[in-house]
Amino acid sequence: MSNSKYRKVQSMLHLSVFILAVCLASVSCTKKIDINIPETAQQxxxxxxxxxxxxxxxxxxxxxxxxxxxxxxxxxxxxxxxxxxxxxxxxxxxxxxxxxxxxxxxxxxxxxxxxxxxxxxxxxxxxxxxxxxxxxxxxxxxxxxxxxxxxxxxxxxxxxxxxxxxxxxxxxxxxPTPRGANYLEVRPRPDSIPNDSFVSVFVNITVPDTFGNFVRYWTKRNKEPFYLPASQSVWDDRLFVGLNISLPMERGYPKGQKVDIKNYSYFLKGDTVTLKWANIDSKTYDFYYTLENDGSGSPFSNPVKVKSNIIGDGLGVWAGFGAKYYTIIVPK
CATH class of the missing domain: 2.60.40 (Immunoglobulin-like)
Known part of the structure; x- marks a missing residue:
């Protein structure tokens, strides 16, 4: 077979495969599929x-x-x-x-x-x-x-x-023995504008020079009745061993509450902000880390198995908190 005929046959094969793929895709998109999802055992x-x-x-x-x-x-x-x-x-x-x-x-x-x-x-x-x-x-x-x-x-x-x-x-x-934080400080938020009402609050910590330190934190503003965890409320020391650092502190919100994404995590001038800062053990950290990184129900995110520390026919967490509390008043 000549090269020109071979190329024509090859092109026809490619076209046929493409048409077949389109047809299969069309059929698969319109075919009704029934999925029987079994019920899971109650725990x-x-x-x-x-x-x-x-x-x-x-x-x-x-x-x-x-x-x-x-x-x-x-x-x-x-x-x-x-x-x-x-x-x-x-x-x-x-x-x-x-x-x-x-x-x-x-x-x-x-x-x-x-x-x-x-x-x-x-x-x-x-x-x-x-x-x-x-x-x-x-x-x-x-x-x-x-x-x-x-x-x-x-x-x-x-x-x-x-x-x-x-x-x-x-x-x-x-x-764990609470190591605590050093102090809180107020800074302009990264995208601050003139006369901006919103600010960032940072927590300064000295991380021990040994691995295996884990923290969970909550915040409370003004007369809020309860301490609320941030959406990413746990930290470990893998990147900060032996360092003195200041980290941005995310404002906690009630679960399920609608928030203003543009101003999410920031505090307002005049706020009285209280931080609850707790050392936790590794299994408590694993539970909250996997819980908070489960994809938030998105069908496009990878599934994450929440690591429970409950033994037996159950799941969840039994947590110990070595907590300390710190308060700062944001200048108006």
């Missing part, structure tokens, strides 16, 4: 923590199917009641008791503020869900006058055991 979900000078708190709920429907009206059905939960440290042990929102001595407005800190956008027309937690029996006297049957201590390990719905879950966490 217990744990969100528990203990902080220096504060009692242990555990929120226990049940998981739902990935495409399941959960809303404010059926939220209460996901909480697990009548669980036996024990926290132990050395020879000290306490069995936690259940406290539910309906029984707390709070006004409806205070309850709404509490729920908003966990991402619930409460509408006045919707009844308040009866959110429940487990904590020490003398919780209120602990809060009011500091008399606690158990509270967190630095450099101490705490074992958690949960018995509920025929399942047993366990976990262990350590409250």
């Amino acid at each position: 217990l979900v744990v969100e528990g923590n203990i902080e220096i000078d504060k009692p242990p708190v555990v929120l226990l709920s049940k998981s739902q199917n990935f495409f399941g429907n959960i809303n404010i009206n059926n939220l209460s059905s996901y909480y697990v009641h009548d669980a036996k939960i024990t926290v132990k440290s050395g020879s000290d042990s306490v069995q936690l008791v259940e406290f539910c929102l309906n029984n707390l001595p709070l006004s409806d407005e205070q309850k709404k503020e509490l729920l908003s800190s966990y991402g619930f956008d409460m509408d006045d027309s919707v009844p308040l869900p009866n959110v429940c937690i487990y904590s020490i029996p003398d919780l209120f006297s602990c809060i009011l006058n500091g008399n606690c049957s158990m509270f967190g201590k630095a450099n101490t390990t705490y074992d958690l055991k949960i018995e509920a719905e025929g399942k047993t879950l366990t976990s262990t966490t350590t409250i």
